[in-house]
Amino acid sequence: MRFLILSDIHANWEALEVVLNSAAGRYDKIVCCGDLIGYGPDPNRVVDWARSDVAYVIRGNHDKVVLGPEILQWFNPVAKTAALWTLNELTPENAGYLRQLPKGPLAVDHFQIVHGSPLDEDEYLLGAAEVAQAFAYLENSLTFFGHTHVQGGFALSRRVRIISGPRLKYKSAALDLGPDEVYLTNPGAVGQPRDGDPRAAYVLYDPEDRRIVYCRQEYDVRGVQAKILAAGLPDILADRLAVGQ
Numbered sequence: 001m002r003f004l005i006l007s008d009i010h011a012n013w014e015a016l017e018v019v020l021n022s023a024a025g026r027y028d029k030i031v032c033c034g035d036l037i038g039y040g041p042d043p044n045r046v047v048d049w050a051r052s053d054v055a056y057v058i059r060g061n062h063d064k065v066v067l068g069p070e071i072l073q074w075f076n077p078v079a080k081t082a083a084l085w086t087l088n089e090l091t092p093e094n095a096g097y098l099r100q101l102p103k104g105p106l107a108v109d110h111f112q113i114v115h116g117s118p119l120d121e122d123e124y125l126l127g128a129a130e131v132a133q134a135f136a137y138l139e140n141s142l143t144f145f146g147h148t149h150v151q152g153g154f155a156l157s158r159r160v161r162i163i164s165g166p167r168l169k170y171k172s173a174a175l176d177l178g179p180d181e182v183y184l185t186n187p188g189a190v191g192q193p194r195d196g197d198p199r200a201a202y203v204l205y206d207p208e209d210r211r212i213v214y215c216r217q218e219y220d221v222r223g224v225q226a227k228i229l230a231a232g233l234p235d236i237l238a239d240r241l242a243v244g245q
């Protein structure tokens with residue numbers, strides 16, 4: 001069983017479509033670490049796709065807006081504007097689907113998925129302190145997470161080692177899993193990368209090879225930007241897609 005691991009799609013259909021095309025034939029099941037919606041202009045299209053095509057998915061902080069207005073108090077003004085727009089767009093069926101998404105950690109095969117960290121779905125695993133604490137609570141040697149929109153992650157043997165995705169001129173970078181290391185790894189964001197690389201990010205993982213391949217794919221950023229502006233969403237949500245921040 002080979003997996004396509006995705007996270008943080010954020011209603012960016014164009015990015016998702018190129019990821020699916022470029023990964024075609026190289027996976028058996030799709031896994032998503034949350035944030036199907038928020039920021040982007042195509043929430044229904046992305047949720048329709050998730051409902052039919054994704055085998056394992058957990059909720060992200062943006063997916064939780066369907067649970068009630070109190071969630072919005074944790075959002076910055078831009079995220080809040082986009083969330084209110086999204087709530088207005090979602091069909092009742094898609095809102096219902098998002099409402100029943102499970103909270104991570106969710107066990108998949110012999111690994112697990114979380115949105116933020118294994119302890120807290122809203123926590124950002126960015127710095128050594130949070131990462132070291134998260135490792136202490138892992139029951140699994142391989143965890144995929146999202147939320148930071150930064151592809152790569154961390155490996156723990158005797159010390160924490162930072163894992164990076166491919167450099168800008170490359171399309172992919174492989175990580176062979178060692179027998180004695182524990183991994184917290186991020187497939188990167190499909191729909192709103194924040195690691196300085198504007199290309200859509202994803203991971204291909206084959207448990208038999210014990211190999212994770214971090215991939216990047218260019219997509220029609222301008223097309224999505226035009227849709228974001230036409231929808232009346234904040235300009236900054238279009239601007240940041242061009243720079244991957």
Ligand code: ZN
Nearest residue numbers: 008035060147
């Ligand atoms: Zn996100």
